[in-house]
Amino acid sequence: xxxxxxxxxxxxxxxxxxxxxxxxxxxxxxxxxxxxxxxxxxxxxxxxxxxxxxxxxxxxxxxxxxxxxxxxxxxxxxxxxxxxxxxxxxxxxxxxxxxxxxxxxxxxxxxxxxxxxxxxxxxxxxxxxxxxxxxxxxxxxxxxxxxxxxxxxxxxxxxxxxxxxxxxxxxxxxxxxxxxxxxxxxxxxxxxxxxxxxxxxxxxxxxxxxxxxxxxxxxxxxxxxxxxxxxxxxxxxxxxxxxxxxxxxxxxxxxxxxxxxxxxxxxxxxxxxxxxxxxxxxxxxxxxxxxxxxxxxxxxxxxxxx
Amino acid sequence: xxxxxxxxxxxxxxxxxxxxxxxxxxxxxxxxxxxxxxxxxxxxxxxxxxxxxxxxxxxxxxxxxxxxxxxxxxxxxxxxxxxxxxxxxxxxxxxxxxxxxxxxxxxxxxxxxxxxxxxxxxxxxxxxxxxxxxxxxxxxxxxxxxxxxxxxxxxxxxxxxxxxxxxxxxxxxxxxxxxxxxxxxxxxxxxxxxxxxxxxxxxxxxxxxxxxxxxxxxxxxxxxxxxxxxxxxxxxxxxxxxxxxxxxxxxxxxxxxxxxxxxxxxxxxxxxxxxxxxxxxxxxxxxxxxxxxxxxxxxxxxxxxxxxxxxxxxxxxxxxxxxxxxxxxxxxxxxxxxxxxxxxxxxxxxxxxxxxxxxxxxxxxxxxxxxxxxxxxxxxxxxxxxxxxxxxxxxxx
Numbered sequence: 016x017x018x019x020x021x022x023x024x025x026x027x028x029x030x031x032x033x034x035x036x037x038x039x040x041x042x043x044x045x046x047x048x049x050x051x052x053x054x055x056x057x058x059x060x061x062x063x064x065x066x067x068x069x070x071x072x073x074x075x076x077x078x079x080x081x082x083x084x085x086x087x088x089x090x091x092x093x094x095x096x097x098x099x100x101x102x103x104x105x106x107x108x109x110x111x112x113x114x115x116x117x118x119x120x121x122x123x124x125x126x127x128x129x130x131x132x133x134x135x136x137x138x139x140x141x142x143x144x145x146x147x148x149x150x151x152x153x154x155x156x157x158x159x160x161x162x163x164x165x166x167x168x169x170x171x172x173x174x175x176x177x178x179x180x181x182x183x184x185x186x187x188x189x190x191x192x193x194x195x196x197x198x199x200x201x202x203x204x205x206x207x208x209x210x211x212x213x214x215x216x217x218x219x220x221x222x223x224x225x226x227x228x229x230x231x232x233x234x235x236x237x238x239x240x241x242x243x244x245x246x247x248x249x250x251x252x253x254x255x256x257x258x259x260x261x262x263x264x265x266x267x268x269x270x271x272x273x274x275x276x277x278x279x280x281x282x283x284x285x286x287x288x289x290x291x292x293x294x295x296x297x298x299x300x301x302x303x304x305x306x307x308x309x310x311x312x313x314x315x316x317x318x319x320x321x
Numbered sequence: 322x323x324x325x326x327x328x329x330x331x332x333x334x335x336x337x338x339x340x341x342x343x344x345x346x347x348x349x350x351x352x353x354x355x356x357x358x359x360x361x362x363x364x365x366x367x368x369x370x371x372x373x374x375x376x377x378x379x380x381x382x383x384x385x386x387x388x389x390x391x392x393x394x395x396x397x398x399x400x401x402x403x404x405x406x407x408x409x410x411x412x413x414x415x416x417x418x419x420x421x422x423x424x425x426x427x428x429x430x431x432x433x434x435x436x437x438x439x440x441x442x443x444x445x446x447x448x449x450x451x452x453x454x455x456x457x458x459x460x461x462x463x464x465x466x467x468x469x470x471x472x473x474x475x476x477x478x479x480x481x482x483x484x485x486x487x488x489x490x491x492x493x494x495x496x497x498x499x500x501x502x503x504x505x506x507x508x509x510x511x512x513x514x515x516x517x518x519x520x521x522x523x524x525x526x527x528x529x530x531x532x533x534x535x536x537x538x539x540x541x542x543x544x545x546x547x548x549x550x551x552x553x554x555x556x557x558x559x560x561x562x563x564x565x566x567x568x569x570x571x572x573x574x575x576x577x578x579x580x581x582x583x584x585x586x587x588x589x590x591x592x593x594x595x596x597x598x599x600x601x602x603x604x605x606x607x608x609x610x611x612x613x614x615x616x617x618x619x620x621x622x623x624x625x626x627x628x629x630x631x632x633x634x635x636x637x638x639x640x641x642x643x644x645x646x647x648x649x650x651x652x653x654x655x656x657x658x659x660x661x662x663x664x665x666x667x668x669x670x671x672x673x674x675x676x677x678x679x680x681x682x683x684x685x686x687x688x689x690x691x692x693x694x695x696x697x698x699x700x701x702x703x704x705x706x707x708x709x710x711x712x713x714x715x716x717x718x
Contacts, residue, residue, distance in 0.1 A: 297492050298496045298500070299499040299540065300539055
């Protein structure tokens with residue numbers, strides 16, 4: 016998937032309501048610019064539309080509608096942001112999904128809440144780990160986001176440190192990027208035989224394409240378990256002996272992770288138990304509801320570890 | 322950890338007596354064996370006498386609808402029952418919804434503590450009947466959600482023991498059913514061995530234990546195991562809330578034979594449930610032989626009912642079926658209490674210890690000249706021991 020090639024000045028010309036206020040951040044398929052609309056900060060997300068014709072159809076045949084997975088994902092992301100209210104899910108901004116042509120590129124864009132803070136990947140890169148109490152907050156907040164998504168029939172499918180922000184103002188964690196979220200009732204956007212997401216945060220069942228439509232929120236809980244493990248220990252639970260993403264996936268499918276306390280002795284057995292339960296191979300061995308996970312995490316002894 | 326009565330034909334006053342004893346905590350009512358009016362009056366009478374001290378459930382026995390020419394007894398008088406259904410009648414979701422609505426609707430007319438969903442029996446977690454069972458469960462959840470003042474719902478799972486041979490397909494099935502928002506499950510496993518007690522295959526029993534553990538202990542569902550006898554102690558140890566047993570062997574292990582055309586048979590031989598042996602032995606010759614070699618005490622359970630066995634030759638003791646049944650429930654309740662404990666690890670360790678002691682008693686009796694038939698010998702105990710050890714190792718308990 017290609018990124019659009021755009022300068023701030025081109026965007027300002029094409030979308031006059033917006034004032035670009037900083038440099039872009041590059042995601043897998045998106046450019047994200049900080050911007051202002053009517054004096055308030057927002058994030059502007061831009062994607063390159065990539066319409067494709069169904070196989071075997073003459074591209075000149077205007078009777079056959081082309082399908083653009085990028086637009087479809089953006090539409091879904093916007094719809095999910097619109098319907099979800101959790102403070103731990105990023106909110107939609109004032110500009111709804113729109114399309115504009117810039118220098119021959121068909122650009123899809125929308126705005127979302129600008130979160131003043133750092134993403135968890137950056138925090139872990141700089142600090143190595145979070146405090147146990149911050150990991151507890153992380154688990155509680157992202158579980159609330161997963162719960163809200165699931166209550167609307169969605170699964171995020173791409174929970175990873177890069178998709179989690181910590182707000183500067185109050186330390187709350189917020190889940191971003193619903194672009195890969197899966198709607199149980201909707202038609203599949205991803206190509207047959209593929210499973211979107213970031214492989215080293217896949218749940219075992221997510222790696223099984225045949226079970227794609229059987230996924231539920233417990234798959235997101237697995238990914239959250241990996242993120243919490245990393246935040247506690249600075250180590251990915253399935254990285255041992257693996258050199259590539261495929262090898263990590265192999266470990267996710269077959270290896271039993273060491274308790275987090277193996278890497279950080281002060282972690283209590285309560286925390287070990289909660290995290291390892293999130294990382295169980297079968298969804299039925301994880302938590303039955305996000306509420307039960309949050310209850311277990313809330314009561315897990317932190318052991319006075321800062 | 323409770324023992325329920327599995328109601329069936331010829332209840333007499335056994336159920337009330339078992340409840341008064343404190344051995345029973347609940348009853349699973351059988352529509353096949355009572356008319357709707359009598360069953361309703363019976364339930365009302367139990368509630369009046371025992372109030373909150375009895376848990377009343379009603380097994381709709383919907384699985385009998387797919388038995389050709391079923392001997393369905395009074396079931397035919399129940400408004401939700403449809404005799405002679407085939408797979409064709411389960412294709413439409415609307416039809417399945419109607420079966421669920423009618424079955425739960427009938428239960429709303431009784432003063433029950435839990436409602437049990439209708440179910441069909443399936444042989445394999447991946448066969449078409451399993452899919453029908455899942456649809457029926459989902460439709461039951463849907464009906465239940467829309468019903469005001471409904472009792473908590475137990476989803477009925479009625480499966481052949483062969484379904485439990487494959488852990489992979491069980492895992493997939495569990496992934497589905499553990500995501501459902503219900504109070505719990507009513508589990509019935511069809512046994513293929515017609516002898517009593519029916520022999521289990523190691524992997525089947527291990528997977529049954531795993532099934533109950535995942536539902537009850539890990540996912541905190543209420544799990545009631547119907548038609549379960551002494552082997553139910555393993556299921557209680559891994560979190561099962563209750564096991565149900567009755568006076569006939571067919572109420573202690575499930576098969577469809579009572580619903581199928583009769584093939585004749587003979588009255589079962591008298592049995593005595595021995596707490597020290599964790600087994601139901603034959604009064605003659607097994608208990609009687611122990612008497613002759615002076616080892617009756619190693620087999621006696623010492624309930625309020627077994628004085629007759631302690632006081633002389635068991636072969637001549639007065640041991641009517643009603644007494645044997647009340648004694649059986651009493652022993653089950655006592656053994657269940659014995660494997661109580663705060664967590665599954667403690668309960669399994671206690672159970673393992675109890676099983677080892679029972680095996681040792683068997684060895685002592687055998688060395689004294691008491692011979693046991695294969696089903697009533699230590700065969701099941703050694704199997705349970707292997708299964709408990711394997712399961713403890715699997716879950717690290």
